[in-house]
Amino acid sequence: MEEFKLKFYAIYLVFAVVAIIFSMYVDIKKKHYNSISTVFALALFFVVALLFGLRNLDVGSDTDIVRVQFEYHDKIDFGFQFVFDLLIVVVSQFTDNYHIFLLVLSLIFTGLIFSSILVLSKRTDLNIFLVSFSFVSFYFFEQLGINIVRQGVSLVFFLLAVSLYFKNPTKYKYWIIPIILGVGFHITTIIVLFVFGLVVLFKKLKIAYYYALYFLVLIISAVGGSVLSFGPLLSYFFLVDSQRADFYINNENGLGYEVGFKTQFAIFSTLFLGIFTFINAKILYYENESYEILLKYYMVMSSVFFLMFQIPFSDRWGMMSWITIPFLLAPLFSINKTAKFSMGTLAFLIFLFVFFSIYYSPK
Incomplete structure (x- = not known):
């Protein structure tokens, strides 16, 4: 290794x-x-x-x-x-x-x-x-x-x-x-497609509602709310991953996966939401419909991720929103006449790479 x-x-x-x-x-x-x-x-x-x-x-x-x-x-x-x-x-x-x-x-x-x-x-x-x-x-x-x-x-x-x-x-x-x-x-990609499909279907819905959803769910997750709160309905939700349904719901096998509110993941996702908000407002001037659709998807999928903090393998749900981060950062690597963000963004990405390489290195 x-x-x-x-x-x-x-x-x-x-x-x-x-x-x-x-x-x-x-x-x-x-x-x-x-x-x-x-x-x-x-x-x-x-x-x-x-x-x-x-x-x-x-x-x-x-x-x-x-x-x-x-x-x-x-x-x-x-x-x-x-x-x-x-x-x-x-x-x-x-x-x-x-x-x-x-x-x-x-x-x-x-x-x-x-x-x-x-x-x-x-x-x-x-x-x-x-x-x-x-x-x-x-x-x-x-x-x-x-x-x-x-x-x-x-x-x-x-x-x-x-x-x-x-x-x-x-x-x-x-x-x-x-x-x-x-x-x-x-x-499980069915969930990704379902969320993206809903965002496209309701693409005229104001983006302010998505911010409200994001932060509301984040607060609910911080005080202990999660997908487990749905009770019996949870079994139907996990039909997409039935092999692990019992493990998710009952934490079977006792493998000791850490569950609970993940502060580091919440900060990571919210930090990039702030960056994307800046891009949408100051670089794209709210005029790029495709970007807004992807940004809305990021917020909804992140909200789903926050609700998964109380189950094992929750980071795998985070991947479903994080995978879009490079696309949402893409306008910072443009030759927009009013912006010079490529070098600063690159320095930030290299810093993140070094930081997480150290953070996840064997202790």
Whole structure:
């Protein structure tokens, strides 16, 4: 694990230097040079995919589970998460090396993020490499890439669907297909799609109501309220993850997962909400409907996350809102004539990377 971390830090350091150069071009020269930044972004994701895919079994909590699933592919019982199962069957026809399967998963994970950024860049003024680098800067990127891989791939399918929807909402087949594939990787993504669908359906609803919901739920969570308060209705809610329903509700198996209000997560989410509010008001002047839709989704999904603090694995629900953070930060990496935020934002992201690397390092 230590060797993996050192390699990851080395990759990050090399590309951080590239990011600094691009941020100066964006802020000072007001040029993206996206033909070049695209190549560097592709290189970044490819190198990271190699590192993630060729990892040892002691790297990532679910790595050995994925290995077992792959090696016993003949015992697969297809269910709701049929796309993941189908991928195992297909890859197993060509190799019995589980590292190849992990590499395929990693290439899909990073490739979908890269594709989402490319699609988003067709509608939004952004530097492709800097947005790509921002993904790698967040600690949840590594978690999704090596620990909860199925959810990671599922969520980036959602990102691709969102990008395609914003590009052209009327071309249904282009964004519905990623949605189906995402759910086929991890069933809990149904909740993500449900929340996003509601936000789109009620997109005319004033954003002030979403702020009210966010802070109301945050207060309720702080005083001990949670999804467990729904009582018998909770079983129906967890139909999307029925295998863990009893564990969530009754904390079965006694594995000692910490539950309760997560101050650090609440601060993290609210800090970025403040940044997004600034972007929406001072950079986009409340004129970008797509941005507001994504911001509203972030607030609603964060509210759901706050209600999950009293159950194990609550951080996995946080990923459902955090995965959109790099997209919501993207306007800060633009050549907007009235703003010079790229270098400052990059410095902040590097600080977060270092901070969380130390925070989550073995004590």
